Structures are given as C-alpha cells and as structure tokens.
Amino acid sequence: MIQFNQVTKRYPGGLEALRSLSFQIESGELVFLAGHSGAGKSTLLKLIAGIERPTSGSVVVSGQNLASLKRASVPFVRRHIGLIFQDHKILFDRSVFENVMLPLDIVGFDRREATRRVRAALDKVGLLGKEKLNPVALSGGEQQRLCIARAVVHRPAILLADEPTGNLDRAYSLDIMELFKSFHQVGVTIIISAHDESLMADYGRRILRLSKGQFTQ
C-alpha cells in the first residue's frame, strides 16, 4: 500500500512541486497519473521511490514511512520497486542482456538464477532474440522494452513508470500498456504517468489528475 498524508514538496529555490497531497493506492492496484508538463508527476513518483523526500507530510510505502527512514535504508525499500523513468539510463557499452542483469548484479544474485531471470524478463518483453546486441541497435520502442525488462527483473511489488509511452507512436504505446496489464494481472501495484490521457481512458482504471501540484477532478 502507498499512502501520502498532506505531502508538500518544495525544491530548493522555493518552488512547490506538490502541495498538501493526500491519497492512497492499494496493493495490486493499477493507477494512472495525468497532468500537464510540470504538474508534479515525476516528483510524486520520485517520492514513492525514495529518490526525493517530502518537505512536509508523510509518504508511507509498504508500511515504511520514507520521510523518517534513514538514508542507508532507502536501498532496501527500493528493492521492492521497479522504476521506468524518462531518462532511460541505458548503458550503451554493454549488451541488452548485461543491461537487464545489472540490478541483479548489484544485489549479488546467484549467477545461474540471475541468468534465468534475465532471459525470462527479456522473453516477456519480446527481446530474447536480441539479448546479445548493443542497445544502440534497438528501436526507440525496443529500448523502452529493455527498460521495462530491467525494471521487473528483480520482481518488484511496485512498478513506477514515468511517461513510458511518451515518445512512442500509438501502436507501440498500446503494446507497452498490454505489458503493464500483464504485470498487473500477477499482482504488481503499478502507477503509470502520462500527459496524454487518451491512452488511459480505455482501461477503466483510477486516474489521479495533477495540476500545479494539486489534484483536480
């Protein structure tokens, strides 16, 4: 469960990206986050991931209040979260396979089990045949799939996707949404942000709409 209580986030310089937000997302829910550029979507997702901290209020993720968590404990919370952010951070000096292996390498996963999981994740996103390639050789949509494989390879309970379809055409975007749906069906809690609401309408899910750091109808 994810719970925001009266959360305000003010960045250095005084700008309030989020203003006194309160809401709750249940375990296993798929929720959309809508709003124009600068509305505060990325900030909200970063607070859930522990990348940013609230200026005031509390952010509770899986029973942990992130605001009072020691910085050293943040990586442990992060292990239950998969992140798909706009700045891909794909490593172009490594293969597709190695990019997806990275999160498991960091936590010292058993090599054989890790290899099995990387293959399973790549298979899920339809990139198994391209595991040996350099990511440069992938299309934009395929690079996004690589990011999704990397975000789910450690089987997170929560998946946060910031504008995952931002640069993709409609057909590719629908494919990516189907992928998210399949993760949702196996119980993953998912939050997907987008400024374009047209993709969200078909899914009959809750839409949180942000405008200037506050919810609107």
Ligand SMILES: Nc1ncnc2c1ncn2[C@@H]1O[C@H](COP(=O)(O)OP(=O)(O)OP(=O)(O)O)[C@@H](O)[C@H]1O
């Ligand atoms: N690190 C930062 N330092 C200062 N201001 C920031 C920082 N990150 C975001 N902001 C500001 O906070 C506001 C909300 O930004 P945020 O990135 O959360 O919005 P967004 O809805 O995700 O927009 P976009 O879709 O363009 O990414 C913006 O005015 C932005 O300029």
